[in-house]
Amino acid sequence: MLTMKMEKMWMQTLCLDVLNINLTFIIYLKTGYWSFFTLNFKVSLTQARIEMSELDEDSDGFLQPHEMESYMGGLISNLLQLWDMPGAFVQMYCRIAAHKFFFFCDPHERSYACIKKVLLSNCLQELMELHQESEEEVTDNEQAENWFSLTSAQRICDMFLAIDKDMNGTLSKPELRDYALQVGIYQQLEL
Template sequence: MYRLILKTTSAITFLAQKQTDILLNADDLDAMYVCLRENCVIDDSTGAVKMNYEDFCHIASVCTEQIGPKCRCFFSPSNFMKFEKDESGRIAILPFYLYVMHTVGAAAPFIQNAEPPPLMRHIFGLDNCLISTLVSLTQARIDMSELDEDSDGFLQPHEMENYIKVLIPNLAQLHDMPAAFEKTYCCIATHKFFSSAIPTNEVEKACIKKMLLSNRLRDLMELHQESEEEVTDTELAENWFSLTSAQCICDMFLALDKDMNGTLIKQELREYTDRTLAAIFIERGRN
């Protein structure tokens, strides 16, 4: 009996050590972030730190040299293709780094903490805005999973609307939203997420994992931050999820609805943005 317990303990210790050898620890994540920052470029228009595929491959080699082969799996071509790209084919490093942290389970421990741990402050250069974004995205993953009724990793439109409805009170830039506009806002925001969703088994669904990696969720999370400076309506409208943008979209479609019945017929839809919609698009639409 004693020998059996000893063997079992040894096996558990061996497996734990093996798991440690293949998983990234806090120091590894720190080193990876430094590699990402030192080998990327800053987008002049947005200030975001980005990398193209050539940078991605170079960083993979640098990380492998400094951290070891256990980080190589994160730098596969398929992983690069998961992230949204700008017109130059570059991806932002923050969503990629969040993906790595989610994969190794490093983000979960500080969801319960009001104050981010020292490691995160060090990694992000004491940038509370980035830390807040990280926490928000991780919390989003938890909240979306809770609303996923059939636990298939996808959200249906009504589930996404419920997520946004719950999120609204926590978005500082939406505090002035009229209560009567809330349902409309949830619908508009949901359609933005579903604009590129592929129907699954004839049911429109959006992949939670893809939404977490998308720039759309990042734009939505930007509404957490209160602006200390006065911002013009034009600047606010640049974020699709801002109250200004949503109200503009709503007003535009209400203006097209000549009979005020809440729907657009083909003739009304033709007037959208000075008749710029293709006829074939309108004909395929529903009345």
């Protein structure tokens, strides 16, 4: 039995899918590709809002880190550039992506991010760029520029693992100091 909230969200999603099919075709025929992308982004934004609201366990309009990781996990199958992600890397990718959102949308480190703020963030726009084309059609430079691309996420993970000498999942002050010395940015700062 569906709760009233879930039933309402299901109807909104169904209406959005029908709206997406009909309006996308009409606007694409009349105005061309750019409006096609704009409409799809608006629909994607509305769908993101609905999906995030469904994952908001306490319905307070804020996402906790595990809720954002769940959102990212559900989104992977919809993003063309992430279809080839190795299964073993999915959980790490979700964690990395969720931390990026929380870095920008939760600057006071309260461990919850406002859904409206997430939807308006540049992070979500950058993530939605992965809808546009498959990884083969994107140059290596474009992949490196998009923080959410598979290439970029794997590079970040590899860098973190190289710095984390004791492999405990966190970076200590000595590890950060060693890394700063290695890349030449250490200037007698007290860590």
